[in-house]
Amino acid sequence: MATKEDRNFMTVRLALDRPCTNLLQEVLRQHVPEKDIHKLLNDPAKKRKIYPLLQKLKQETILYPPTGVFCGSYAAFDLSLLYVLIRNLAGIPDHKTGWGNAPDINDNSSAANIERIRLLRNKYAHCSTSHLTDKELKRERKNIISCIHGIEKTLPAKSTTFEDAAEELFLAAKKQEDLDEIITKCQEDIVYTLNTQADHTARMDSMHNELKNTQDGIYAVHERLDGHEKLLLKKTQDLPETEYEKSIFSQWEEDDAFFISTRGATIVDELIKTNNLVIVTGHSGSGKSAILQHIALKFREHGWIVKPVYSFKEIHDAYKYENFEKDRCIYVFNDPIGKESFDEMSFNEWGPYREILSILIERAKLLLTCRRSIISDPRARGFFEPEQGNIDINKQKLVKVDINDSHCKLSTDEKKIMFKKHFPDEKLTNEDLNQICKIDMYFPLLCKLCRGEFMKKKDFVNFFEEPVPVLKTEIENYKVKDRETYCGLVCLILSKNNLCLHELEKNTELFSKILNLCELSPNTSPTTILSKLQPLCGFLVKNIGDKYFFYHDFVMEVATYVFGSEHPKETIDFADVSFLRKRVSVQKSISNDPFTILLDNEHINNLVQRLLKELSGDSFVEVILNPCLRNAHVISCFKQQIKELCDIKNLGFITKTQLLNTEKQQFQNLLNESLYTRLEFVGSNTVCSPLSVLITFRHDELSKTYLDILRNKKSYFRRIVDAFSSNILKKKQY
Structure with missing residues (x-):
């Protein structure tokens, strides 16, 4: 009142x-x-004077309508x-x-x-x-x-x-x-009367209270018994939770406090009860992970072992080296074959573990999330799908659920409930709330982001309608107004979205370059920078254990796009080579997502220098898989720099073989299956050289340039090349 x-x-x-x-x-x-004002308004001298003032008030269209003159x-x-x-x-x-x-x-x-x-x-x-x-x-x-x-x-x-x-x-x-004072006096009189009546019924209330206390005592006994039962369940579990896993569950529980049960969540919940392999698909920010986390936490309360995993190898190792109770374990794996887009390297990783996963899913539940655009990519064909003549996957009860289809997508009423759950005290007009609830893309995620302190004074409608520009502006503002916070975000980008104090202190060279890039004192400590990320938790970042991550893939995409577009050269120089493969392009195409960093021609030489440098290291396969290496301009620059390095000392790395972690049995399994790809062919070799991988992936111009240079050297190298070429031909025939 x-x-x-x-x-x-x-x-x-x-x-x-x-x-x-x-x-x-x-x-x-x-x-x-x-009736006369339009004459003054259209006088050139007065219009020049008054129009800017009207623009500041955002009322210029009232007096200067698009057609005609003011006549109101x-x-x-x-x-x-x-x-x-x-x-x-x-x-x-x-x-x-x-x-x-x-x-x-x-x-x-x-x-x-x-x-x-x-x-x-x-x-x-x-x-x-x-x-x-x-x-x-x-x-x-x-x-x-x-x-x-x-x-x-x-x-x-x-x-x-x-x-x-x-x-x-x-x-x-x-x-x-005066009327309010009279009403207040009347209310006080009513309260006094009610209190008097309450005194007259005190004895009856006392009896009711005694009965209630007895019932409460019975309930307390039941609760203690339930608590002992849960404690006993936890003590008998074979897989104790690590401190890091406890931090993850703590983050899940924090998010789950705002969870509401939707049609989609109910459908997924029912399917998980009767199926061991469930893949939840949908758009970015649609609540896929939130649904699986909510369900996994419920299973955990009932004594199930819940294991958040980030690779198929983790699942394999947990199954191989740790004991767990049959039908009491759940693995939760987000984005197994790519976060922003289909990732051939990630997709190829699951192949070697296909057989062991088929066995594991008979004894445990595997819950996966995947963006709709990724699972529908033709290159993802065969991912956990039954092969012809093989019913093993069907036995494991594979189910895919698209939470954005017509049966599961959020209804307007569900959106309103979700919004009010996140903002119980927000007094939006019905018009604004209805406008917000028209939004489909990112709706659950945007509710979470708006909950943060940094968004409380923002225009909700504008943020829901245009989340990308709002986030971009917020990040760009840090660069000007709070360089230490901006530096923390840059560190998070260049650390592959996995930042901790230990790694930052260890990688002093990169940290010094980032400080210089952000125009900060070289004496700034990593602790200072990390402390600036803490206030952003729940908005741009999240903190699990001693590590920081971007709050969501969508936030990471916007942040990397802002940084990469502003600093393309530094992105090329410092970013992980896998980041360059996934997020950087040299030409527009239909497949480019809106967060792809598009390089100008002036930066292509920088990209070629970085790729050429990485070609001599452990990540040469990442280089050869980079789509930019198919661009004519990049190929031309690459060939020119190859020729400049034609001194045999600088080109020796191209034929140097390196050890690859591939078992013979895995290779034999791949040969017996129809989904055998060039990447799997490369992985089938225990050792491999950059040149052999270039040839395998049909980088013909670059391969020919290297081979021509090597053939023109001494006979010693001609013998190496001849033997190497013969070996490659044999592998192709095989």
């Missing part, structure tokens, strides 16, 4: 918005009638617009200190009183508090009545219409205040 001071404040606001505004409308009308009424004009028009069009002489300035206390001209009304309106429109004491109300009432009286007596009608309206408004407010 509003306080007396709150009502005093609103009374002053109403006096300024109604009688004062109506008075200024009449002042303007007396000097410039509505002043009745809808607010006080700010009226002041601009009176000052610039009415021809009223300046007051002593001039328009726009506080008038002299002894100046009683119309201009001075109009100025005073404007200043009062600005004071109460932008006031940091909404309270006004009786003494302050009395003072402001006197000021407002004085201004109205001074202006109204200069009008031709010589009436007191507006002064009377203001006095009536203040009088009505006083009557309402």
